[in-house]
Structure formats: C-alpha cells, structure tokens
Amino acid sequence: MWAEGEKGSQWEYTLCRLGISRERVFFLWSGYNVCCFFLLFAVEILLAIGGGQLYLERMEVGNRSAQSLFLAFWRNDFLHSLLPLTEGSRWVRNGLLLAVVGMGIAYLGSEEQWNRKLPLLWGNILMMGMFSDAAMNGKWDLVKSGLLLIGIVLLLAGERRKYREKREEG
Numbered sequence: 001m002w003a004e005g006e007k008g009s010q011w012e013y014t015l016c017r018l019g020i021s022r023e024r025v026f027f028l029w030s031g032y033n034v035c036c037f038f039l040l041f042a043v044e045i046l047l048a049i050g051g052g053q054l055y056l057e058r059m060e061v062g063n064r065s066a067q068s069l070f071l072a073f074w075r076n077d078f079l080h081s082l083l084p085l086t087e088g089s090r091w092v093r094n095g096l097l098l099a100v101v102g103m104g105i106a107y108l109g110s111e112e113q114w115n116r117k118l119p120l121l122w123g124n125i126l127m128m129g130m131f132s133d134a135a136m137n138g139k140w141d142l143v144k145s146g147l148l149l150i151g152i153v154l155l156l157a158g159e160r161r162k163y164r165e166k167r168e169e170g
Contacts, residue, residue, distance in 0.1 A: 022163045026106050034102035041094075045083050048073075074135055081131040089141035090133075096148035097130055103155045107162075 015025050052069045059068075073079045084090030104123060133140055 023159065026103075026159050026163075029106035029109060030099075030103045032102075033105045034098050037098050037101055041082060041098075048079055048082070077134055078131050080135045081133060084135075087136065087138070087141075089138040089145070093130070093141045093145045093148065096145050096152070097127075100148050100151045100155070101127070103152060103159075107155050107159055 020028075049069065052072055056064050056068055070085070073083055073085060080087075081090065081094070084094065101123065130144060133144075
C-alpha cells in the first residue's frame with residue numbers, strides 16, 4: 001500500500017497517458033497484491049514444512065512417525081488455517097481472504113496517508129480473526145466467507161464510486 005500511494009510517484013500519470021482507465025488500474029493492482037500475498041502464504045507453508053522436517057530429523061526415532069508433520073498442521077490453528085489440508089471450506093475462505101486483502105490494498109493505495117491508518121488496523125484484526133479458527137469448523141468458515149464476499153462487493157462499489165468521481169472531475 002505504501003508503494004501505491006507514494007508521493008511523487010508518476011505511475012498514475014503514466015498509466016493515464018497510456019489510456020488505461022482507473023478501473024483497470026485498480027484490477028491490475030489488485031491482481032498484483034493477490035499474487036504477492038499468495039507468495040507470502042506459499043513461503044510461510046514451505047518454511048513450516050522445512051522447519052518441521054529439520055525438527056523431525058533431529059528427533060529420536062521412536063518419537064516420530066510418517067504423519068508427524070501432518071498432525072502438526074492439524075493441531076495448530078494457524079498452520080491449519082494456512083494449509084487447511086482437506087477442508088474445502090477453509091480453502092474457499094483463504095481464496096476470498098486473498099481477494100479481499102489484495103483489493104483492499106489496491107483501494108486504499110490511492111488514498112491519502114492519514115485516511116489509511118484505521119483501515120490498516122481493521123485489516124490486521126481481520127487477518128488475526130481469520131487464522132484463529134480450530135480445524136473442522138466449517139460453519140464459521142462459511143460465515144466468514146460470506147462476510148468476505150460482502151467485503152468484495154463493498155470494495156468494488158467503493159472503487160466504482162471513486163472512478164465516477166474522478167471521471168466527473170476530469
């Protein structure tokens with residue numbers, strides 16, 4: 001978000017000169033942000049698996065099994081939310097979460113710095129709330145997915161409103 005709203009940046013001017021609409025810029029930034037968060041999730045998963053493998057190699061042979069790493073991801077709420085294994089509702093929720101975070105950062109990236117502090121706080125609370133569920137909690141995953149869908153609709157409506165206002169000004 002800092003890079004998108006940086007003062008003195010010419011990206012918006014350059015894209016307008018190229019004839020790229022504000023809406024398209026929003027979707028480009030959203031896609032970029034989703035890819036960045038997807039990579040963050042992937043690196044966290046790979047680090048957890050790699051760290052788990054290193055730990056298992058140093059454990060006594062009698063205390064480890066072929067499913068030790070699987071059980072670690074199942075028992076730990078954060079790890080299970082990051083890599084939900086066979087829990088389909090959590091995969092859907094994670095996909096919607098990536099979309100909301102990516103779109104939210106693209107939406108707030110064009111705002112002035114002082115307008116971004118409170119949404120950043122709420123975004124951090126949202127992320128903590130999403131990753132605190134226990135395994136096999138499909139009903140809450142569906143509720144949270146519904147809330148994330150509402151968030152997507154609100155972000156799209158807000159961006160549409162900003163696009164119309166900019167078009168009327170310019």
